[in-house]
Amino acid sequence: MPTLEIDGQRITVEDGVNLIEAAERLGIEIPHYCYHPGLTVAGNCRMCLVEIEKMPKLQIACNTRATEGMVIRTQSDRVKEVRAAVLEFLLINHPIDCPICDQAGECKLQDYYMDYDRQESRFALEDKVHKEKALDIGPLIMLDQERCILCTRCVRFLDEVTKTSELGVFERGNHCAIDLFPGRRLDNHYSGNVADICPVGALTNKDFRFRARVWYLERTPSVCATCATGCNIDIHHRRGEMYRFRPRHNPDVNQYWMCDEGRLSYQRYQGEGRLLQPVSREGDRWAVRGWDDARVEVVERIRAAIAAHGPNAVAAVISAQATNEEVFLADRLFRGHLQARVAALSWSPADALHDDFLIDADKNPNSAGLRLLASDAGLDAVIAAARSGAIRVLALLRSDLLGPCGESLLDALADSVEFVVALDTHFSRTAEIADVLLPIGSFAETDGTFINRSRRVQRVREAIPPPGQARPGWQVLSELRRDLGGPAVPADASAVFTELAASHASFRHLSYARLGDAGLALEGAPSR
Amino acid sequence: MSEKILLRHEDVPDLRRLEVYERDGGYQAARQALGGMEPAALVELVKASGLRGRGGAGFPTGVKWGFLPKDNPKPRYLCVNADESEPGTFKDRQIIERNPHLLIEGTLLSAYAIQSHTAYIYIRGEFAFGAKVLEEALAEAYAKGHLGRRIYGTDYDLDIYVHRGAGAYICGEETGLIESLEGKRAYPRIKPPFPATHGLFASPTIVNNVETLACVPAIVSRGADWFKGIGPEKSPGPKLYCVSGHVNKPGVYELPMGTSLREIVYTHAGGIRDGKALKAVIPGGSSVPVFTAGEIDVAMDFESVAKAGSLLGSCGIIVMDEDTCMVRALQVIARFYRHESCGQCTPCREGTGWLEDLLMRLEHGGARPQDVDLLRRVADNMIGNTVCVLADAAAMPVQSFLSKFRPEFERHVETGGCPARGDRLHPAAAAAQA
Numbered sequence: 001m002p003t004l005e006i007d008g009q010r011i012t013v014e015d016g017v018n019l020i021e022a023a024e025r026l027g028i029e030i031p032h033y034c035y036h037p038g039l040t041v042a043g044n045c046r047m048c049l050v051e052i053e054k055m056p057k058l059q060i061a062c063n064t065r066a067t068e069g070m071v072i073r074t075q076s077d078r079v080k081e082v083r084a085a086v087l088e089f090l091l092i093n094h095p096i097d098c099p100i101c102d103q104a105g106e107c108k109l110q111d112y113y114m115d116y117d118r119q120e121s122r123f124a125l126e127d128k129v130h131k132e133k134a135l136d137i138g139p140l141i142m143l144d145q146e147r148c149i150l151c152t153r154c155v156r157f158l159d160e161v162t163k164t165s166e167l168g169v170f171e172r173g174n175h176c177a178i179d180l181f182p183g184r185r186l187d188n189h190y191s192g193n194v195a196d197i198c199p200v201g202a203l204t205n206k207d208f209r210f211r212a213r214v215w216y217l218e219r220t221p222s223v224c225a226t227c228a229t230g231c232n233i234d235i236h237h238r239r240g241e242m243y244r245f246r247p248r249h250n251p252d253v254n255q256y257w258m259c260d261e262g263r264l265s266y267q268r269y270q271g272e273g274r275l276l277q278p279v280s281r282e283g284d285r286w287a288v289r290g291w292d293d294a295r296v297e298v299v300e301r302i303r304a305a306i307a308a309h310g311p312n313a314v315a316a317v318i319s320a321q322a323t324n325e326e327v328f329l330a331d332r333l334f335r336g337h338l339q340a341r342v343a344a345l346s347w348s349p350a351d352a353l354h355d356d357f358l359i360d361a362d363k364n365p366n367s368a369g370l371r372l373l374a375s376d377a378g379l380d381a382v383i384a385a386a387r388s389g390a391i392r393v394l395a396l397l398r399s400d401l402l403g404p405c406g407e408s409l410l411d412a413l414a415d416s417v418e419f420v421v422a423l424d425t426h427f428s429r430t431a432e433i434a435d436v437l438l439p440i441g442s443f444a445e446t447d448g449t450f451i452n453r454s455r456r457v458q459r460v461r462e463a464i465p466p467p468g469q470a471r472p473g474w475q476v477l478s479e480l481r482r483d484l485g486g487p488a489v490p491a492d493a494s495a496v497f498t499e500l501a502a503s504h505a506s507f508r509h510l511s512y513a514r515l516g517d518a519g520l521a522l523e524g525a526p527s528r
Numbered sequence: 529m530s531e532k533i534l535l536r537h538e539d540v541p542d543l544r545r546l547e548v549y550e551r552d553g554g555y556q557a558a559r560q561a562l563g564g565m566e567p568a569a570l571v572e573l574v575k576a577s578g579l580r581g582r583g584g585a586g587f588p589t590g591v592k593w594g595f596l597p598k599d600n601p602k603p604r605y606l607c608v609n610a611d612e613s614e615p616g617t618f619k620d621r622q623i624i625e626r627n628p629h630l631l632i633e634g635t636l637l638s639a640y641a642i643q644s645h646t647a648y649i650y651i652r653g654e655f656a657f658g659a660k661v662l663e664e665a666l667a668e669a670y671a672k673g674h675l676g677r678r679i680y681g682t683d684y685d686l687d688i689y690v691h692r693g694a695g696a697y698i699c700g701e702e703t704g705l706i707e708s709l710e711g712k713r714a715y716p717r718i719k720p721p722f723p724a725t726h727g728l729f730a731s732p733t734i735v736n737n738v739e740t741l742a743c744v745p746a747i748v749s750r751g752a753d754w755f756k757g758i759g760p761e762k763s764p765g766p767k768l769y770c771v772s773g774h775v776n777k778p779g780v781y782e783l784p785m786g787t788s789l790r791e792i793v794y795t796h797a798g799g800i801r802d803g804k805a806l807k808a809v810i811p812g813g814s815s816v817p818v819f820t821a822g823e824i825d826v827a828m829d830f831e832s833v834a835k836a837g838s839l840l841g842s843c844g845i846i847v848m849d850e851d852t853c854m855v856r857a858l859q860v861i862a863r864f865y866r867h868e869s870c871g872q873c874t875p876c877r878e879g880t881g882w883l884e885d886l887l888m889r890l891e892h893g894g895a896r897p898q899d900v901d902l903l904r905r906v907a908d909n910m911i912g913n914t915v916c917v918l919a920d921a922a923a924m925p926v927q928s929f930l931s932k933f934r935p936e937f938e939r940h941v942e943t944g945g946c947p948a949r950g951d952r953l954h955p956a957a958a959a960a961q962a
């Protein structure tokens with residue numbers, strides 16, 4: 001644990017910490033381009049040079065580890081001069097594309113120029129070395145070689161993280177350019193990350209290019225809901241619209257990365273097919289209903305079925321797409337309060353994409369939470385009971401039955417069950433068999449928690465409000481519970497979580513505040 | 529010194545054939561050392577000889593070998609740096625092409641000293657003939673038991689491979705060479721870690737120059753004192769001096785370390801061509817500061833040349849007569865470094881290009897009055913801040929040419945191009961002058 005001094009402040013860090021990180025802990029920024037904490041050190045940009053007492057030459061902070069007694073200066077005249085020189089060198093061949101460059105606002109060349117350089121170029125514009133612009137190098141990524149500052153972050157990412165090595169540096173000297181190896185395309189499952197780590201506008205994401213100026217976007221920390229890994233993300237949104245997902249660092253889950261499928265998953269929540277109002281079936285068309293009206297109908301159908309045939313005539317299917325709060329409320333209501341049957345649904349296609357890095361074959365964000373919080377009568381048993389006519393009312397919570405049941409069984413269910421209510425985000429083949437559809441918010445439109453594949457409890461947040469008249473799932477379930485004779489509707493999702501934590505031993509030590517942005521591993525929980 | 533050690537092939541015809549080399553006493557040193565010397569004793573012997581690396585930096589060879597970790601279980605590698613790409617330098621090629629067994633014997637001894645069982649001769653891609661000669665010599669050496677398993681009946685094994693480089697100057701920088709050997713782009717590595725602990729295939733590695741290794745057999749057979757007795761105490765031994773440029777007899781000369789530069793130019797290389805006056809001499813290959821005609825009374829060894837304000841480097845002595853345009857000469861040098869910069873570090877990648885662009889304008893017209901100072905400042909900003917010293921190698925000549933020949937650069941600005949040679953003028957500048 002060396003103790004060192006940076007700009008007059010003392011700090012003690014663990015062995016092996018480099019000077020960029022050590023300074024950062026003191027709130028001192030050492031500017032850098034090539035260094036990325038998730039990649040090996042390249043030491044090529046030369047932006048992080050600092051003065052170290054007793055060393056004649058300036059040293060790069062990224063490749064220098066903190067050692068006992070070091071005295072570092074990051075703001076001396078010599079350091080400032082070299083920073084300005086590095087920026088001047090970088091700006092020689094970098095085009096002045098800023099007004100049209102999509103990276104404006106999150107470009108380190110722009111930022112550092114304002115912080116450390118601010119001088120007129122002494123280089124004649126006509127002498128710039130020209131390279132290729134707007135190269136389409138993969139399904140997600142565009143490359144502008146002229147904007148590239150050759151930090152090699154992208155090359156190292158593809159060598160070290162995905163190990164697919166699609167990109168390399170070609171040519172020498174100031175003709176150097178990043179390019180695809182001949183015959184290759186940048187089309188691995190993690191390609192989007194290279195745009196995130198490119199410190200300038202050389203690599204951009206086709207999906208996001210020219211859609212928004214970044215300074216208008218708000219960010220909400222959340223968790224990807226596309227597989228059981230639960231990569232930590234930031235949702236970038238504005239005025240109720242999502243623009244992109246970007247990975248958020250979590251050393252225990254996804255490090256700095258996320259997969260392309262997860263990255264693009266935001267699209268599916270704002271595309272066609274969202275349920276915007278409660279509707280009910282009237283003959284062969286859907287009729288719009290008021291929320292109270294629709295809920296009253298659901299409550300009455302449930303009451304009537306139980307009155308006539310007992311609680312076993314009602315069943316609910318709860319899926320691993322639901323948050324813990326939703327699972328808890330639904331289970332409490334159907335099994336606990338009504339003593340009806342509950343089936344847990346965690347379905348993924350048999351050939352689901354997976355790898356040994358982040359992508360999990362379980363395409364549900366909350367299979368672990370569902371196992372923990374819902375009693376399970378078995379989906380097959382419930383379906384069989386429904387087919388036999390024993391179940392009169394079927395409630396589906398974020399449960400798409402097309403995968404596990406198939407088309408014909410779905411149609412058969414529609415005939416054998418009297419009343420189907422679905423709480424979901426989208427119209428779907430399953431929605432077609434419902435009598436009432438109640439629109440709820442997606443994971444990006446509701447507060448809640450998921451438990452990922454390594455049993456880590458992580459929060460999602462209402463980044464944007466649910467569209468139309470959709471409501472958070474926990475709220476709809478709480479209202480149904482109240483109407484069926486249960487307790488009053490909690491004020492927010494965290495109140496539901498408090499209730500959940502009080503009744504499940506393995507959650508007892510947890511609260512939203514303790515979960516924070518990084519989540520917490522579930523300890524002592526029975527593993528099933 | 530009349531006896532030739534490194535250029536012995538000039539006296540003994542066909543020395544590159546094993547049979548001749550053996551008849552001339554070849555591989556005796558190797559038999560002697562492998563038969564009776566502990567590897568550690570051999571390292572000590574080379575230390576005691578005072579042999580310093582001939583690749584440019586002049587680091588003591590035995591001391592470098594001593595940096596290898598004692599307790600690392602990984603294999604050790606010896607890399608022979610036969611890349612020889614410094615402009616003005618063509619000494620290693622002499623040994624490679626005409627006395628390959630001397631290099632092989634030196635490599636065998638050195639590999640034995642550091643207990644390496646695999647050595648690679650990394651040879652510049654363009655040296656196609658040299659590579660062929662080495663391959664043939666290696667085949668001969670294997671056939672006669674100088675290489676391979678259980679050499680001379682001892683339990684020491686050694687394999688030597690010839691690896692042809694891709695033909696880039698940066699492949700001669702020791703970590704660039706290692707990267708290239710590993711099959712990657714020859715990007716020099718940041719240090720630490722150093723090759724002695726994390727070199728080829730992340731194993732302990734020594735990189736030595738051809739001429740350095742070629743000195744080792746004689747040190748073994750004649751002793752450290754003999755070697756130390758040649759030349760100055762701190763940089764002893766025989767030395768190959770490459771002389772090129774405007775001299776009557778350009779070539780490679782083997783002379784004791786510390787021979788005077790004036791003597792080399794005027795006596796051995798026959799003086800300046802066509803009876804012209806001398807203008808300048810670069811003593812150590814294109815990357816070192818230049819001497820003016822008045823500064824050549826300097827002993828050519830590491831200390832003396834450094835004291836005189838330049839570097840011995842690879843001993844590529846480049847001679848320029850009175851008609852030489854220093855701007856043009858510097859532009860040619862700058863063009864080389866621009867072309868050869870690996871492009872990894874910002875100051876080098878962009879700086880080398882900028883230097884040459886400025887020099888092009890000075891030489892061909894279009895330079896602004898402030899460009900002379902700018903040239904200097906760009907060079908200053910490149911020095912000392914990069915992964916390897918190629919950036920320094922590009923910037924040092926600029927600094928020294930400017931401090932010693934500045935009026936010539938200013939005259940280029942005034943005349944809008946090179947005043948010496950109208951035919952070199954950019955058409956626009958020529959028109960402006962007419």
Ligand SMILES: Cc1cc2nc3c(=O)[nH]c(=O)nc-3n(C[C@H](O)[C@H](O)[C@H](O)COP(=O)(O)O)c2cc1C
Pocket residue numbers: 580581582583584585586587589609610611612613614697698699700701702703735736737738740741916917918921
């Ligand atoms: C840009 C650059 C090019 C170099 N080229 C060569 C070369 O062609 N041959 C060589 O022996 N050393 C070259 N060197 C020096 C090597 O890095 C290294 O110092 C040398 O091979 C060590 O051998 P020695 O200790 O026997 O001198 C070069 C260094 C630099 C920075």
Ligand code: SF4
Pocket residue numbers: 147148149150151152153154155178197198199200202203
């Ligand atoms: S494309 Fe971006 S990440 Fe890749 S080397 Fe260039 S600047 Fe760095």
Ligand code: SF4
Pocket residue numbers: 224225226227228229230231254258259260261262263358359360
């Ligand atoms: S690996 Fe899974 S959780 Fe992570 S981004 Fe991809 S789909 Fe989302």
Ligand code: SF4
Pocket residue numbers: 698715716868869870871872873874876877914915916917918919
């Ligand atoms: S100084 Fe130049 S040649 Fe050396 S590593 Fe940096 S860019 Fe490459």
Ligand code: FES
Pocket residue numbers: 031032033034035042043044045046047048049060061062063
């Ligand atoms: S961040 Fe240290 S050299 Fe680039």
